Amino acid sequence: MSLDIAALKPAQPATLAFLARADHPMLLGSDWVPARSGAWMDAINPATGEVLGRFPAGDASDADRAVAAAREAFEGAAWRDMTPSQRGRILWRVSELIEQHIDELAELETLDQGKPLWVGRYAEIPGAAEQFRFFAGQASRVEGQTIPTSINYQPPGKQVFAYTLKQPVGVVAAIVPWNSPLVLTAMKLAPALAAGCCVVLKPAEDTSLTALRLGELLLEAGLPPGVVNIVTGRGDVVGAALAAHPGVDKISFTGSTPVGRAVLAAAGGNLKKVTLELGGKSPVIVMPDADLDAAIAGAANAIFFNTGQVCVAGSRLYVHRDVFDQVVQGVADVARSLKLGHGLDAATQIGPVVSRKQAERVHRYVQDAIAAGAKAIVGGGRLGPHGTFIEPTVLVDVKPDMACVKEEIFGPVLVATPVDSLEEALALSNDSEYGLAASVWTRDLSTAHRVAARLKSGTVWINCHLMFDASLPIGGVRQSGWGRESGQAAVDNFLELKTVCAVI
Numbered sequence: 001m002s003l004d005i006a007a008l009k010p011a012q013p014a015t016l017a018f019l020a021r022a023d024h025p026m027l028l029g030s031d032w033v034p035a036r037s038g039a040w041m042d043a044i045n046p047a048t049g050e051v052l053g054r055f056p057a058g059d060a061s062d063a064d065r066a067v068a069a070a071r072e073a074f075e076g077a078a079w080r081d082m083t084p085s086q087r088g089r090i091l092w093r094v095s096e097l098i099e100q101h102i103d104e105l106a107e108l109e110t111l112d113q114g115k116p117l118w119v120g121r122y123a124e125i126p127g128a129a130e131q132f133r134f135f136a137g138q139a140s141r142v143e144g145q146t147i148p149t150s151i152n153y154q155p156p157g158k159q160v161f162a163y164t165l166k167q168p169v170g171v172v173a174a175i176v177p178w179n180s181p182l183v184l185t186a187m188k189l190a191p192a193l194a195a196g197c198c199v200v201l202k203p204a205e206d207t208s209l210t211a212l213r214l215g216e217l218l219l220e221a222g223l224p225p226g227v228v229n230i231v232t233g234r235g236d237v238v239g240a241a242l243a244a245h246p247g248v249d250k251i252s253f254t255g256s257t258p259v260g261r262a263v264l265a266a267a268g269g270n271l272k273k274v275t276l277e278l279g280g281k282s283p284v285i286v287m288p289d290a291d292l293d294a295a296i297a298g299a300a301n302a303i304f305f306n307t308g309q310v311c312v313a314g315s316r317l318y319v320h321r322d323v324f325d326q327v328v329q330g331v332a333d334v335a336r337s338l339k340l341g342h343g344l345d346a347a348t349q350i351g352p353v354v355s356r357k358q359a360e361r362v363h364r365y366v367q368d369a370i371a372a373g374a375k376a377i378v379g380g381g382r383l384g385p386h387g388t389f390i391e392p393t394v395l396v397d398v399k400p401d402m403a404c405v406k407e408e409i410f411g412p413v414l415v416a417t418p419v420d421s422l423e424e425a426l427a428l429s430n431d432s433e434y435g436l437a438a439s440v441w442t443r444d445l446s447t448a449h450r451v452a453a454r455l456k457s458g459t460v461w462i463n464c465h466l467m468f469d470a471s472l473p474i475g476g477v478r479q480s481g482w483g484r485e486s487g488q489a490a491v492d493n494f495l496e497l498k499t500v501c502a503v504i
């Protein structure tokens with residue numbers, strides 16, 4: 001097994017200039033600083049193992065400094081007294097700056113995360129800009145209500161007047177995973193800032209570079225110092241310190257379900273508000289009346305896009321037995337045709353997974369599945385000079401209780417199961433601890449909408465998968481999380497409702 005990876009260099013002078021700095025300090029208030037301990041961590045290109053630069057290995061004392069900077073900004077006039085329109089203008093300016101720097105940000109994301117350049121350039125970085133643009137408008141739409149009451153309080157000439165205010169929750173800790181770093185960061189920052197909160201951002205230790213570059217763009221856009229602080233370092237050190245921190249009012253976490261549980265437990269100390277965007281094991285149901293060419297292409301994209309490192313990846317395929325062989329062979333043919341390579345190579349369709357550790361984890365799932373009786377009709381191998389490439393893999397002959405069917409693998413690995421009826425497809429789809437997303441492929445609209453109602457899932461796609469928009473809420477039921485991101489209601493995640501009741 002071998003895969004030659006050319007040591008490609010970025011084309012953008014701005015990317016080269018960023019990388020030439022080598023040390024990338026973190027943002028506290030208006031200062032770019034090292035960790036208090038002086039420790040650094042390496043940013044590594046997962047395709048080659050090459051070191052791209054260093055960022056601070058922060059600890060609890062750095063989390064303290066970041067929370068203090070956010071608190072000072074939150075209590076200060078510069079942010080509090082800014083009108084919603086002024087905040088919206090800054091958010092809009094951030095979206096413009098992201099677009100101006102789109103090629104640089106896409107290259108940085110590819111080098112740091114491994115993803116094919118086109119994934120960042122045409123999906124995720126524009127998606128990040130779109131989050132700031134959408135929530136720029138929402139900043140002016142934070143509204144309370146006037147409420148007629150039935151309070152029996154009638155001194156002569158007096159009446160009760162009651163209304164609600166929506167006010168920013170305060171200091172937010174935003175903790176982000178490594179699979180789609182910049183857009184997932186934007187999904188937290190944009191609504192939090194629209195609400196008027198101040199933020200401590202903790203990027204994932206495998207992918208901190210685009211967050212640090214975004215920090216520079218936020219200041220360039222006119223965000224007052226301290227409104228966003230970025231503290232880098234290990235999750236079980238900095239992330240855990242933020243989750244437990246008494247000065248943090250709200251945690252917005254995206255990551256794995258086990259870490260989400262740990263964050264929730266730590267947040268109990270001061271009962272901070274918590275939203276959790278967690279793991280998934282999303283089903284794809286294909287009925288025999290579907291447009292099978294579209295279903296095959298859609299099912300393949302649902303699991304292989306971004307090398308399967310997507311929380312809503314369609315990782316369980318349930319196909320009606322009448323068309324099972326045709327669909328599964330079709331997906332396997334797509335898998336065989338995909339070109340693995342360095343993300344900066346324009347021909348690459350599948351990049352490395354984010355790290356050697358993650359590649360070992362994904363590969364172990366495949367090997368364990370095969371040892372337990374599953375069959376890989378395509379893929380199954382681990383390649384590349386750094387051991388980080390996983391061949392797109394389709395497993396059949398799987399059983400519902402196998403780990404590869406029950407657990408989130410977070411790589412380009414699909415498990416396919418034949419079903420004899422729609423009821424069976426629904427029962428198997430809902431037989432999961434997760435409930436993030438699902439898709440159904442059929443030409444029968446009444447089937448589609450009935451299935452959509454019965455799937456236990458935060459999102460259901462009909463004849464499509466992986467359709468995102470800043471206006472569409474996304475999030476999970478069951479152990480896929482609490483709350484929703486994107487969409488108008490996402491601002492409410494960062495607001496407190498205050499009741500004002502007066503005798504006038």
Ligand code: NAD
Pocket residue numbers: 175176177178179184202203204205233234235236237238239240241243254255256257259260262263276277278279280310311312408410436475476480481
């Ligand atoms: P992870 O849970 O290991 O880490 C996520 C973040 O939490 C990182 O920044 C990490 O440093 C930090 N962290 C780790 N330990 C911590 C602790 N004890 N306390 C506080 N923070 C801690 O997840 P990952 O491996 O980086 O990302 C992959 C996971 O993210 C997958 O499960 C995927 O499904 C999930 N995800 C979910 C969504 C969604 O919207 N539901 C989106 C993307 C990814």
